[in-house]
């Protein structure tokens with residue numbers, strides 16, 4: 001993976017220039033990304049993944065420089081429990097798309113520390129064809145920090161892929177609580193991959209996650225598992241019909257379908273369903289409305305993170321927060337009063 005292990009600073013570009021994020025370098029890297037240069041894209045993603053303050057500033061300038069590209073990809077979030085077949089599905093679906101002339105980027109988002117180096121290797125073998133295809137770009141999940149940091153970096157990586165001219169950006173996450181919400185919050189469509197199983201399993205999928213799904217894909221609908229998959233699909237279809245109708249859905253959505261990432265059965269139908277939904281949402285204003293709402297909440301999250309970071313940097317305030325935290329824990333001070341005290345100190 002080019003750039004995956006390299007130094008993230010864009011200042012040290014391949015041209016050997018040592019820059020400090022000045023306009024020249026940023027403009028140049030932006031042009032290279034817009035020209036679809038994968039190496040530039042990989043480096044830029046490494047940059048946005050960095051927590052270093054100077055890198056953050058460069059990343060901000062780069063994203064600003066790319067803002068005007070006006071390119072829009074179809075952003076597809078994809079979630080499912082370990083072993084459900086996400087990687088296999090992405091390989092099959094990704095190949096299906098590139099064979100139709102589309103450019104596909106795959107980003108993995110994993111806020112837990114569950115994904116070891118071994119699984120990344122596993123993914124590479126599961127996505128062997130796709131990872132070698134000139135119209136595909138696969139980026140594994142970076143090493144981990146807290147969820148907030150992951151959300152920001154992932155959004156930025158999506159924006160970079162979009163500016164690089166990818167038609168479809170797949171954002172994969174393993175189902176671990178909040179990560180689905182995060183991925184759904186940066187996608188136009190959200191797919192939930194489910195394994196064939198008895199009725200009891202239905203209870204295992206949290207209602208909140210079902211409510212986010214646009215398509216539930218029952219994978220492994222092949223061989224001996226086909227009858228179970230058929231039943232599972234019917235169960236989920238029934239469950240989806242019981243959910244409250246969402247404004248952003250045409251008749252018949254959200255829906256459950258069967259696929260086999262192994263035999264490729266149902267992949268074309270799933271893509272048709274995704275396209276039909278995306279088109280309907282575009283024609284009915286939900287697409288733009290959703291993107292606007294996502295951009296707004298991204299801004300608000302940035303602001304919250306920046307304000308907290310500023311508090312963290314001020315050692316007097318940090319000490320105050322520590323002391324008040326202890327006092328709140330003892331029951332000596334109420335949480336409300338403690339927060340007011342910190343805010344009052346900031347105003348001084």
Ligand SMILES: Nc1nc2c(ncn2[C@@H]2O[C@H](COP(=O)(O)OP(=O)(O)OP(=O)(O)O)[C@@H](O)[C@H]2O)c(=O)[nH]1
Nearest residue numbers: 081082083084085086087088174219220260261262
């Ligand atoms: N029969 C059948 N097996 C499948 C299918 N898709 C995936 N598998 C198998 O299921 C296992 C897990 O597949 P992966 O694609 O690695 O699953 P994953 O969701 O990416 O798993 P994690 O990365 O661990 O979260 C592998 O042994 C696959 O060969 C399918 O459509 N049919």
Ligand SMILES: [Mg+2]
Nearest residue numbers: 086087088123
């Ligand atoms: Mg996988």
